[in-house]
Amino acid sequence: xxxxxxxxxxxxxxxxxxxxxxxxxxxxxxxxxxxxxxxxxxxxxxxxxxxxxxxxxxxxxxxxxxxxxxxxxxxxxxxxxxxxxxxxxxxxxxxxxxxxxxxxxxxxxxxxxxxxxxxxxxxxxxxxxxxxxxxxxxxxxxxxxxxxxxxxxxxxxxxxxxxxxxxxxxxxxxxxxxxxxxxxxxxxxxxxxxxxxxxxxxxxxxxxxxxxxxxxxxxxxxxxxxxxxxxxxxxxxxxxxxxxxxxxxxxxxxxxxxxxxxxxxxxxxxxxxxxxxxxxxxxxxxxxxxxxxxxxxxxxxxxxxxxxxxxxxxxxxxxxxxxxxxxxxxxxxxxxxxxxxxxxxxxxxxxxxxxxxxxxxxxxx
Numbered sequence: 001x002x003x004x005x006x007x008x009x010x011x012x013x014x015x016x017x018x019x020x021x022x023x024x025x026x027x028x029x030x031x032x033x034x035x036x037x038x039x040x041x042x043x044x045x046x047x048x049x050x051x052x053x054x055x056x057x058x059x060x061x062x063x064x065x066x067x068x069x070x071x072x073x074x075x076x077x078x079x080x081x082x083x084x085x086x087x088x089x090x091x092x093x094x095x096x097x098x099x100x101x102x103x104x105x106x107x108x109x110x111x112x113x114x115x116x117x118x119x120x121x122x123x124x125x126x127x128x129x130x131x132x133x134x135x136x137x138x139x140x141x142x143x144x145x146x147x148x149x150x151x152x153x154x155x156x157x158x159x160x161x162x163x164x165x166x167x168x169x170x171x172x173x174x175x176x177x178x179x180x181x182x183x184x185x186x187x188x189x190x191x192x193x194x195x196x197x198x199x200x201x202x203x204x205x206x207x208x209x210x211x212x213x214x215x216x217x218x219x220x221x222x223x224x225x226x227x228x229x230x231x232x233x234x235x236x237x238x239x240x241x242x243x244x245x246x247x248x249x250x251x252x253x254x255x256x257x258x259x260x261x262x263x264x265x266x267x268x269x270x271x272x273x274x275x276x277x278x279x280x281x282x283x284x285x286x287x288x289x290x291x292x293x294x295x296x297x298x299x300x301x302x303x304x305x306x307x308x309x310x311x312x313x314x315x316x317x318x319x320x321x322x323x324x325x326x327x328x329x330x331x332x333x334x335x336x337x338x339x340x341x342x343x344x345x346x347x348x349x350x351x352x353x354x355x356x357x358x359x360x361x362x363x364x365x
């Protein structure tokens with residue numbers, strides 16, 4: 001696991017993996033074909049204490065529900081009150097979920113409901129991208145917050161229009177993942193890199209000779225042994241997943257201007273450069289004053305006027321020399337000695353890239 005060493009307080013984070021540290025193949029790859037599938041559906045939450053939406057679409061859905069299940073001939077106009085809310089229900093169908101298993105569901109209000117606290121989701125079919133029903137959700141909601149209001153004040157904590165039903169959906173249709181194709185399995189790197197892909201191939205080759213091949217920077221294909229029985233595939237994949245390899249890390253500097261966070265990769269280097277950075281501060285101050293006429297004047301009047309004082313302060317920026325091919329730690333130490341703010345650091349890294357002194361890719365998020 002890469003160790004994130006926090007330097008410059010919380011301003012610069014330098015990713016430095018120990019020399020002997022290695023990662024398991026199962027932690028840095030995904031097995032092709034093994035994936036979850038999103039499910040969603042629209043339902044009704046009932047039992048609210050006057051915090052529902054009372055929208056026209058809600059009353060229409062409720063009227064249709066009553067006609068279908070109870071045979072009641074009602075029209076939407078007959079249904080009044082704010083104890084019902086129309087919601088969107090979402091779930092993830094795991095890759096190996098079997099019929100009858102239970103999965104978690106998330107419920108979100110899509111109308112003008114004030115809170116879903118205390119509500120119960122009516123039976124809601126959840127469909128996949130193909131339109132088929134894969135699960136059915138229902139049950140009481142768990143809200144991670146609360147809200148209360150009076151005539152002139154209100155208080156709330158977290159989002160009360162979003163809830164969750166743990167194990168609230170029953171799987172009705174299976175979608176079993178297929179990951180063995182023509183006697184091979186494919187590992188997709190989460191962070192594609194030719195060096196890491198080749199390290200995975202070499203690690204597998206050391207245990208199963210000529211079983212792995214590198215297709216590209218993000219894909220390694222492994223052939224199953226011909227003598228491997230069907231019930232031994234899981235054991236074979238587990239053995240490969242436990243193999244440890246050295247993960248190569250590209251030279252990247254990531255800047256987040258919104259939060260002032262800077263992440264510097266281990267392999268980032270800086271050529272010999274002198275850095276000077278000074279701040280120019282402009283301070284404005286508004287003052288009020290009074291203007292009075294001269295003594296015994298018959299034309300002037302006393303009035304209030306506003307005065308603006310503007311002051312410019314430019315801080316000194318001495319030159320700091322960063323030696324040739326400084327490492328990430330040395331770079332952080334040098335910038336830390338300059339006592340810079342996050343905004344200053346972001347500007348410096350951008351200037352280093354423009355000058356060609358930053359030997360890394362610069363990403364701004």
